[in-house]
Amino acid sequence: MSANGHGGGRRAQMFQGGRRREGGGEPTVVPDPEFRSYYGRPVLKAPVWEWKIAAYLFSGGLAAGTAVVAAGADLTGRPRLRRASWLGSFAALLASMWFLVSDLGRPERFHHMLRVAKPTSPMSVGTWILTAFGPGVGAAAATELIPARWRRSWPARLLRTLSRPAGLFSAATAPGVASYTAVLLSHTAVPGWNEARGELPFVFVGSAAASGGGFGMLCAPLKEAGPARAFALAGAAGELVASRVMEHRMGLVREVYQQGHPARLRRASEVLTAAGLAGTALLAHRSRAGAAASGLALLAGSALQRFGVFHAGVESTKDPRYVVVPQRQRLNRG
Amino acid sequence: MTSRNRLSGPLDDVAADAGHHGHPDRVGFFTDTSVCIGCKACEVACKEWNAVPEDGLDLLGMSFDNTGMLGADSWRHVAFVEQARPLGPGAGPEDLGMPSFALPGDGTGAETRTDFRWLMASDVCKHCTHAGCLDVCPTGALFRTEFGTVVVQQDICNGCGYCVSGCPYGVIDRRQHDGRAQKCTLCYDRLGDGMEPACAKACPTESIQFGELDELRERADARLAQLHGLGVAEARLYGRDPNDGVGGDGAFFLLLDEPEVYGLPPDPVVPTRDAPAMWRRAGAAAAAFALAGVGAFVASTIGARR
Numbered sequence: 001m002s003a004n005g006h007g008g009g010r011r012a013q014m015f016q017g018g019r020r021r022e023g024g025g026e027p028t029v030v031p032d033p034e035f036r037s038y039y040g041r042p043v044l045k046a047p048v049w050e051w052k053i054a055a056y057l058f059s060g061g062l063a064a065g066t067a068v069v070a071a072g073a074d075l076t077g078r079p080r081l082r083r084a085s086w087l088g089s090f091a092a093l094l095a096s097m098w099f100l101v102s103d104l105g106r107p108e109r110f111h112h113m114l115r116v117a118k119p120t121s122p123m124s125v126g127t128w129i130l131t132a133f134g135p136g137v138g139a140a141a142a143t144e145l146i147p148a149r150w151r152r153s154w155p156a157r158l159l160r161t162l163s164r165p166a167g168l169f170s171a172a173t174a175p176g177v178a179s180y181t182a183v184l185l186s187h188t189a190v191p192g193w194n195e196a197r198g199e200l201p202f203v204f205v206g207s208a209a210a211s212g213g214g215f216g217m218l219c220a221p222l223k224e225a226g227p228a229r230a231f232a233l234a235g236a237a238g239e240l241v242a243s244r245v246m247e248h249r250m251g252l253v254r255e256v257y258q259q260g261h262p263a264r265l266r267r268a269s270e271v272l273t274a275a276g277l278a279g280t281a282l283l284a285h286r287s288r289a290g291a292a293a294s295g296l297a298l299l300a301g302s303a304l305q306r307f308g309v310f311h312a313g314v315e316s317t318k319d320p321r322y323v324v325v326p327q328r329q330r331l332n333r334g
Numbered sequence: 335m336t337s338r339n340r341l342s343g344p345l346d347d348v349a350a351d352a353g354h355h356g357h358p359d360r361v362g363f364f365t366d367t368s369v370c371i372g373c374k375a376c377e378v379a380c381k382e383w384n385a386v387p388e389d390g391l392d393l394l395g396m397s398f399d400n401t402g403m404l405g406a407d408s409w410r411h412v413a414f415v416e417q418a419r420p421l422g423p424g425a426g427p428e429d430l431g432m433p434s435f436a437l438p439g440d441g442t443g444a445e446t447r448t449d450f451r452w453l454m455a456s457d458v459c460k461h462c463t464h465a466g467c468l469d470v471c472p473t474g475a476l477f478r479t480e481f482g483t484v485v486v487q488q489d490i491c492n493g494c495g496y497c498v499s500g501c502p503y504g505v506i507d508r509r510q511h512d513g514r515a516q517k518c519t520l521c522y523d524r525l526g527d528g529m530e531p532a533c534a535k536a537c538p539t540e541s542i543q544f545g546e547l548d549e550l551r552e553r554a555d556a557r558l559a560q561l562h563g564l565g566v567a568e569a570r571l572y573g574r575d576p577n578d579g580v581g582g583d584g585a586f587f588l589l590l591d592e593p594e595v596y597g598l599p600p601d602p603v604v605p606t607r608d609a610p611a612m613w614r615r616a617g618a619a620a621a622a623f624a625l626a627g628v629g630a631f632v633a634s635t636i637g638a639r640r
Binding site for chain 1: 341396402403405413415466469470471472473474475490491492493494495496498499500501502503504505506507508512513514515592594595596597598599600601602605606608609611612613615616617618619620621622623624626627628629630631633634635637638
């Protein structure tokens, strides 16, 4: 089996089963460029991250979105929206911590992340953003859960005094929580993530806002959920537009977003987010059931978007063409 | 005074940039693949010295390469590429005649050469000037040694796996059942005692040459000129240029064909090069997120008051 590979790249891969073509090999829009490779083997390593990191992308964004809604509800006298959103943010934060720590190769050493603060490492930056974000959410959620008979005790009154500024501080760091994960993915050699670096932050913050607003719509009564609806509308619209622009602006590697499992996830995400957006605009202000359904659609759409982007990136490392072709073209351009 | 972008581009003193004072000269590998005989002594010596576990007894069907690629349990990987070189334009099928008792290689000289050649190369971690793995490591486990090499501290690494995705060459990986990232250390323990790495010591043809990087680069330039003078026009240096996407490699190569034929990326770029632009985008997105949040409440509160 020769690695000579004039046009043999793709044939060699198919011969070795190295690249799956779903749907019986329908032709791609971009004509298949010839390239050479080493027996069709991948150049890069596939990410070692598993489904938990994709789940964290969703839960982290949800924690950020609900924190913003909760802080705003606190400042504008919307107590039931505030309560639901702080509790939701805290639950999403706990889930996020579990996803991140359990995905590590040595979970018991998770605290080693706190040894350094490295600006060149988005994971280090994110560790500190989350460290700043977390305590305020915890304090605010704890305040919401104080049983009535303890509310007048001095610890409870102290907590209630501290939790508003702490919660506001967390809400101020929430935009960082919502956006840094895009840099986390793009700051890699993974073609499917690196090529999307211009637009991915907007996809992710839109997704976070849509999920945060959607959660508010699901859990809060209609007359308090107005801001959640507005936030969800802005987020969903932004996510849909940014997602399309992102795909359009990529080169050859956009194939991984348009074929196979990642494409199915992203199409489903688009449908659900669009449905949620329509429901939010038309139904959610007058029907609690409509609001809940729209909220759920937005939450599901946000989750599927994250999983779709995650799996697209993983796929892009498995085929050498996404590394070799663009780089060779770049060299030939000089 | 020119201000160099220290995230990418040429960097004269990597060890000093990392904080070392009074450090020895930067060392690395020059792997001259034109003299590699594919014996795999380098793979064996590396595994022996570093106690690297075995990673599968496979027959991959890729000529003599049954290692496949670099990984957590393969810190040296010998690639074998069999190529049918065409004799020239318009060359048709060749009549080989009846089999004879002559042994292959009995004759010498250009007239006996057939259209076949074998490329063999020992791949290794490049110990880049701007190392993608090192830049993204969130625990500080990956660090720049005083020799200018890149090493993972095994007592710090918590197996987050970010380095695996940060490497544009696909070198480093997480070891199964261990959980930590592993890669070539350029025999950091041997360097400290003034010895050369195990692979360089074992290489019988001095395909793997170890020494001070500046001297290796001079040697490589001379070797390249020699090969070009002999008519080997395809010979090229890979990873030698400090102006490439990773600032030049500590372990660079002389190749006899395009890099992708050996499984190497043609134009690797350290992801950190684009970091400022990425963070600016994230900042803009974060601002949009905050604005949407504030705006949602302002609009709803105004709307409710009407």
